[in-house]
Amino acid sequence: MSKEPLSEDEQDAIVTELAVNVETLSEEEFEHLYRQLDIDHRIQVNDNVREFANNAVGDEHWDSDN
Secondary structure (H helix, E strand, C coil): CCCCCCCCHHHHHHHHHHHCCCCCCHHHHHHHHCCCCCCCHHHHHHHHHHHCCCCCCCCCCCCCCC
């Protein structure tokens, strides 16, 4: 028995929750919410996390090989 996909509004709310609470959610909580998203919303979360990391480090190229 599969669950109904979440609505756009529900997924948007999860994206916001993940962005706002990226520092405070446990890895398990983050993954549980993340897995509920479709690919477009996962890309949004990935971009948000990337921006968070860039700002935390202070350099958008912090993980490049150069």
